[in-house]
Amino acid sequence: MSKPEVAIVGIGIHPFGRTPERTGQEQGVYAVRQALKDAGVEWSDVQFAFGGSQAAGAADTMVSKLGLTGLQFINVANGCATGGSALFSAYNTIASGAFELGLAVGYDKHERGAFRVNTRSSGLGDWYGKQGLALTTQFFGMKINRYMQNHDISHNTLAKVSAKAFRNAEHNPNAWRRQPISEEQILESDMLSYPLTKFMFCSPAEGGVALLLARADQAHKYTDTPVYLNAAVVRSRRWGSFEVMAPWLALEDGDGPTVDTSKAAFEMAGIGPDDIDLAQLQDTEAGAEIMHMAENGFCEHGEQERIIQQGETEIGGRFPVNTDGGCLANGEPVGASGLRQVYENVLQLRGSAGKRQVPNDPKVAYTHVYGAPGISGVTILSK
Amino acid sequence: MAEQVAIEEGLFTWPSDDPRLLGSQCQDCGAIIFPMQSGCPRCASDDTKPKELGTRGKLWTWTIQGYPPKSPPYAGDVENFEPFGVGYVEIHDEVKVETRLTTADKDLLKIGMEMELKFIPAYTDDDGNEVITFAFAPVER
Numbered sequence: 137m138s139k140p141e142v143a144i145v146g147i148g149i150h151p152f153g154r155t156p157e158r159t160g161q162e163q164g165v166y167a168v169r170q171a172l173k174d175a176g177v178e179w180s181d182v183q184f185a186f187g188g189s190q191a192a193g194a195a196d197t198m199v200s201k202l203g204l205t206g207l208q209f210i211n212v213a214n215g216c217a218t219g220g221s222a223l224f225s226a227y228n229t230i231a232s233g234a235f236e237l238g239l240a241v242g243y244d245k246h247e248r249g250a251f252r253v254n255t256r257s258s259g260l261g262d263w264y265g266k267q268g269l270a271l272t273t274q275f276f277g278m279k280i281n282r283y284m285q286n287h288d289i290s291h292n293t294l295a296k297v298s299a300k301a302f303r304n305a306e307h308n309p310n311a312w313r314r315q316p317i318s319e320e321q322i323l324e325s326d327m328l329s330y331p332l333t334k335f336m337f338c339s340p341a342e343g344g345v346a347l348l349l350a351r352a353d354q355a356h357k358y359t360d361t362p363v364y365l366n367a368a369v370v371r372s373r374r375w376g377s378f379e380v381m382a383p384w385l386a387l388e389d390g391d392g393p394t395v396d397t398s399k400a401a402f403e404m405a406g407i408g409p410d411d412i413d414l415a416q417l418q419d420t421e422a423g424a425e426i427m428h429m430a431e432n433g434f435c436e437h438g439e440q441e442r443i444i445q446q447g448e449t450e451i452g453g454r455f456p457v458n459t460d461g462g463c464l465a466n467g468e469p470v471g472a473s474g475l476r477q478v479y480e481n482v483l484q485l486r487g488s489a490g491k492r493q494v495p496n497d498p499k500v501a502y503t504h505v506y507g508a509p510g511i512s513g514v515t516i517l518s519k
Numbered sequence: 520m521a522e523q524v525a526i527e528e529g530l531f532t533w534p535s536d537d538p539r540l541l542g543s544q545c546q547d548c549g550a551i552i553f554p555m556q557s558g559c560p561r562c563a564s565d566d567t568k569p570k571e572l573g574t575r576g577k578l579w580t581w582t583i584q585g586y587p588p589k590s591p592p593y594a595g596d597v598e599n600f601e602p603f604g605v606g607y608v609e610i611h612d613e614v615k616v617e618t619r620l621t622t623a624d625k626d627l628l629k630i631g632m633e634m635e636l637k638f639i640p641a642y643t644d645d646d647g648n649e650v651i652t653f654a655f656a657p658v659e660r
Contacts, residue, residue: 252589261554263527265592267641267652268584269617274605277582285630330583330625375550375561384542384553385579385607385615386561 137500137518138406140364141231143355144517146175146348147482150243152466153312155342160192160469163344164243165201167472171239171346175358179203182348184229184238186222188212189471192245208235216418216507217370218242219345219474224513226349227368236351243344244469251340258381258509272420272508273337275380277329280423284331287438289426291331295319296444297422298336298464304451305461307491312341313465336422341467345475347482361486366405366500366516371397373510380508393512394418394431394504401502401514402433409433412516413498414455414484416477418506419462429457432504432514456494459484474513477503485519526641526652530554532571533651538638539571540653542614551614573610574636576655581606581620581628594642594650608634608655621656633658 148170150163187195214221219242253270305311325334355362376390419425449457460480481501525533545559587600604620
């Protein structure tokens with residue numbers, strides 16, 4: 137494994153779900169204060185921050201509550217990879233030697249129901265939304281529908297992914313949907329976008345996460361349990377990929393950005409998929425978790441049917457996936473979602489994930505986000 | 520009497536006895552995309568020309584929109600919403616186009632089936648005009 141230059145020394149989270157009494161920004165501030173406390177530092181010690189939200193305002197306004205210390209604060213807006221991009225930027229700021237201690241923070245507060253898409257800001261004509269094509273849910277339905285046919289994935293396997301998410305979230309006090317739901321209930325819930333039912337989709341929701349990063353060689357100043365960032369990579373789509381919000385696709389079929397991002401991250405870390413002990417993979421819906429297992433290199437296309445049916449992705453299984461309940465049980469506050477995955481992996485690597493702790497002392501963990509209009513972010517963490 | 524108007528100018532030839540979708544083709548690498556745009560996303564050339572697309576293709580994938588989309592941007596009737604089919608049709612040797620489908624019956628849709636271009640009413644605009652958009656239908660055998 138490559139020698140890490142950056143460590144995560146403090147983590148904070150505001151519970152996900154619905155919190156009517158707090159704005160999105162207040163949830164972000166809450167998470168930052170937790171992260172500071174976790175690392176035992178003051179806000180005035182923080183030299184820089186990268187932060188973002190999609191629907192809850194500019195992150196740099198947080199300084200009016202956290203303190204006007206004059207730090208470098210840069211807002212990040214990168215769709216579903218906003219949190220991942222904030223982390224990537226913070227990582228590089230420390231790796232470059234510019235600063236030694238800084239923050240990646242993300243929060244959000246979305247309205248109820250599916251994402252309302254602004255077609256113009258997505259680079260699409262008004263006609264696209266007017267005739268009912270501007271829905272992220274359609275993409276997910278169409279991608280898994282084709283995948284199920286090509287790779288023999290069953291409807292029951294979709295249901296198993298959702299059932300696992302809600303079961304894992306039962307032991308996550310910060311998760312939104314913590315009631316286990318049976319596979320039958322999942323399959324019989326409203327069909328939103330064939331073959332995906334209501335309980336196979338995550339909802340936009342609210343929440344905030346903050347991560348405090350430091351130079352790896354200084355990490356022990358702040359914590360006894362540093363978690364190192366061995367890779368942080370963000371990539372966009374190439375010709376031939378199949379993406380959300382695409383009025384057309386190339387005649388030729390090609391890999392999506394997840395494949396490129398994953399390969400680059402493994403190269404950066406100097407390890408391979410077999411070295412990963414657990415993963416948080418983008419599960420906007422149940423099918424996404426299945427497809428992303430293969431796109432990130434953890435199995436061949438089609439192997440997921442057996443792997444999931446045999447329970448290998450459960451917390452006690454060979455390769456636990458989405459141990460905190462994922463997007464399915466936490467919802468997807470866009471600015472915070474990618475950082476939540478990293479938060480969970482830090483807990484797991486510290487051995488402090490409580491009842492949802494992955495057994496046998498996991499040492500290397502992986503996160504993956506995917507989103508509109510075809511971007512992906514991956515991190516590899518180790519202790 | 521209410522007029523029929525195209526959902527967007529330049530998306531397809533309209534009015535026409537034989538309307539066609541309007542894409543663009545790169546004059547350097549030949550890549551075809553839809554709708555028309557300047558600039559080729561495959562080879563980065565800026566030399567593209569409009570191209571009328573074919574009217575037949577294969578269903579590449581599909582889903583059924585089972586709940587009323589948020590309005591805006593959706594302009595259809597949310598109160599009396601009926602599920603509608605959505606898919607990508609791979610127009611033979613040209614490009615895959617995202618499209619409404621004329622059926623929302625999952626038993627009538629099969630990946631790989633032959634599809635053909637149709638034009639359907641999408642909604643009624645504020646002036647009472649019937650707004651027309653493109654859709655694909657399974658080819659009757």
